[in-house]
Amino acid sequence: MNYIIKICCVALFSITAVHAQKTEVDSSLVITGDKGVISEVSKTDTVQAFKRFKADGVAAVIGDYLILETDIVKMREDVKNQGMDSDEISDCQLAGRLMENKLYAHHAVQDSTINVSEDEINNMIGQQMDRMVQQIGSMEKLLEFYRKENERDLRAELFVINKERALSDRMQSKIVSEIEVTPEEVRQFFDRIPEDERPQFGDEVKISQLVIEPDVPEEEEQKVVDQLTEMRNDIVENGASFATKAVLYSQDATSTKGGQMTITRKDPLDKDFKQVAFSLQEGEVSKPFKSSFGYHIIQLDKVRGEKLDIRHIIIMPKVTEETIKIAREKLDTIRRSIVNNKISFDEAARRYSDEEETRGDGGKLINPKTGDTRFELTDIDPLIYDKVNNLNEGEVSMILIDQTRTGSKFFKIIIVDNKYKAHIANYAQDYTKIKELALREKQIKAIEKWQKEKIGNTYVKIGDEYKDCAFSGNWLKQ
Structure with a gap:
């Protein structure tokens, strides 16, 4: 070995x-x-x-x-x-x-x-x-x-x-x-590795993306609010079953259990969802509210110390064919401006991208495994692997269709900022990886x-x- x-x-x-x-x-x-x-x-x-x-x-x-x-x-x-x-x-x-x-x-x-x-x-x-x-x-x-x-x-x-x-x-x-x-310890570690035993790193890329999401029309959002308000009134005023309505209408995995959840303040949930849940009294049903995933109502069943037994219903407003068409046309216009050198990809992403996590850094993607901006090709999402693999350095992809965790579709374009061919570990080029080792x-x-x-x-x-x-x-x- x-x-x-x-x-x-x-x-x-x-x-x-x-x-x-x-x-x-x-x-x-x-x-x-x-x-x-x-x-x-x-x-x-x-x-x-x-x-x-x-x-x-x-x-x-x-x-x-x-x-x-x-x-x-x-x-x-x-x-x-x-x-x-x-x-x-x-x-x-x-x-x-x-x-x-x-x-x-x-x-x-x-x-x-x-x-x-x-x-x-x-x-x-x-x-x-x-x-x-x-x-x-x-x-x-x-x-x-x-x-x-x-x-x-x-x-x-x-x-x-x-x-x-x-x-x-x-x-x-x-x-x-x-x-x-320390940097000196990293240098000493690298120098101790015999030259013929230094690791080989595979093909790598640095990529950025610009995301455009179709808008949800206000009338669609209001339809959902009205639907949830009607459900709440039926539950509060007529004694209808919250669990039954969750099974019939809620749009997440908890619907099969009547919307039942047990949560604490430390759970990695949407902050607005937790804020509403922890503001309720036992038996109370919240008014409709918006989270990053959709619109909800919550019923607090029981308080058990720091835990809450709740039920919830989530409904996600739908985009329309018209807003989908507008989003695609918007991204197509942005892409043409980048390709024709009227604006850089970095500036376009900062100005137009709907993805908050990457917008401030010009759309640059961070590898969650390393915390670095470089990805081995084998680590890239299989859905975009072929697109990235076939792009030259500095080339912008055609418009791609992707979807969020909740299934909402959006459009994006990708640029390959840099390509790195498979190579034997190099101290300067691969410092982050060598430091991790x-x-x-x-x-x-x-x-x-x-x-x-x-x-x-x-x-x-x-x-x-x-x-x-x-x-x-x-x-x-x-």
Whole structure:
């Protein structure tokens, strides 16, 4: 394994970097409260627990946490479900990864600065179960998959899994939170890579876009407001069912559940939506209001501490054929002005683009993976890959049709600002990527140092079946 692979491939079963995603689907604690809350236990209790559960197949105990043989089996199944070749991964590697996660979680519990609230985990579970039900087809199938008799038991198990995962994530984040690399450290890192082992970066581009959205006529917006007002009056004055109206008319995924949602102030929702929801009294139905997604009414069912149980209906006003035609003609005029050098793409985007996120920077797109303006061609949206790939540097695309998250269509043009051919890493040209690799190496070293220290002062008991494993950490304390 060459030098750069050692740094880039922070594998699933070795030292875990800060942003590594944990995918194991089961874990068990020595003791849990009625709601799955992690409980404090003494080392003596943990030793007794190891003996008590030995017949059930305990692979290891790390601090207050057990690793069962079934955890390893389920983790292998999960790896297989991700499309990886699980036959090439040993039980020792799986056990080692699980032990690392338990170590993080155990010390997160001891750290008073790390907090994971019950509300946060329950909200996470709600979203998780909604996604899983949507993927698998029904709650009955989901319960069968998890071998649970009812939803309450499934939620209890998911609480334990997600609590541990959140603790582990935050402990890792804290370990590396203050780690930075200086330009000199980046230079030294690059110079240490043998020339014949320096990474090759694929074809890359810098692109900008200019977006024009069809206007929604005022009369269409008023139609929606009137429709929602009529619904609200029927609910408030005649006792009509909010849930039934949500099923019949709401235009989002919650309609199948009668518009039901549980939200907190920390949820990444539209700010106007949250402001209205948290201004209501129990049983109250809001008047129609506008968010960035459409027009809503909300009913507050119940206040539970910092959480709200609500129902909502959303209807999105429609654009018309006339406004679609006007938007396309507007963009065509702008494009011709750019192509004929009457205005630069940068200036046109700043002046005319309807996309707030990019307008202020002349339409330049930011790669969410790197925070840089360069994209590897393989990272570009498949819908526009061919268009970008076939453009020359400085060339403007024809008008493209795209759509928002809510399905509303809009028009855009793209320009390729720069093209970079596949090449061996160059310090000046690829500084951002090299810096990321140098930072990752430094984070890994910090994690290794932390693990070495914590393994030494944490209660660890390894089952006989795993005492011959060549773990990356000194889990056997030899």
